[in-house]
Amino acid sequence: MNKFSLQQQVLKRLAEDLLQAEDAVRVAHETATHAENIAENKYDTLGLEAAYLATGQVRRAEAIRQAMAKWHQFRPRPYDASKGIQLGALVCLVDSDDKQQQLFLGPDGGSMQLGSGTQLVQVISMEAPLGMAMLGKCEGDDVSIQVAAIRQQFEVLRVH
Template sequence: MDKSLLTQLVLERLAEDLLQAEQAARTAHETATHEENIAENKYDTLGLEAAYLATGQARRAEAIRQAMASWRQFRPRPYNASQGIQLGALVCLVDSEDKQQQLFLGPDGGSMKLLSGDQLIQVMSSESPLGRAMLGKCEGDEVSIQVAQTRQQFEVVRVQ
């Protein structure tokens, strides 16, 4: 699996998300500033609510821009068994029910699922609970995380 291609797919998805967030911010801003939405009394809050929404969408767009900057600078390195799993690793985990999952460990802001060929790949940050638990692990090691009241365990099958 080509990690550079995965990185490009993440950037494409983030670009799509950015366009949507910017459009949503523009729409909310237009609604907030439209003359028909001027409050006539203290209970007329449509303009105020739209302004809050526009602010939230603008913050979301900025977070996506920052994530894109991180992903543009990101250069996944080949797996080094002496260091174990690090940022940029493509990891295959298997759970207790023999269900496999492919994970690509990348910078913050890229949490998403991608389809590469016929494989579903979960992109996650090394700051996520599972991402942190995998750091430094090698093929054959066990990884466990606590989710609510349940402990989930995985085995590292393959790392690239």
């Protein structure tokens, strides 16, 4: 699996999300400012609700732009066993049922699932509970996280 290719897939998906968010901002703004949506009484709140929606969509678009900036600056490094798992690591975990999962540890804002050949790769940030639990671990180490009342256990199978 190529980390650069995964990074480009994340950037492409973020760009698509940004276009959708910008379209949503435009539609919500047009709805909020349309002449038919001027409040006729204190209970007529469609224009106000659309304005709140537009504000939320503007924030969402800005968050996507910030994530894109982080992902553009991101330079995944080769795995260094002396430091263990760090930002940019491509990790294969296996659970107690021998189910494997591929994880790509990247900057914030890129949480998504990507295809790499026939495999799925889950992109997570270091701020995610599993991302934090993996930091500094090496091949063969155990990783565990608490999800609600359930403790999930994994073994680090491979790191690239």
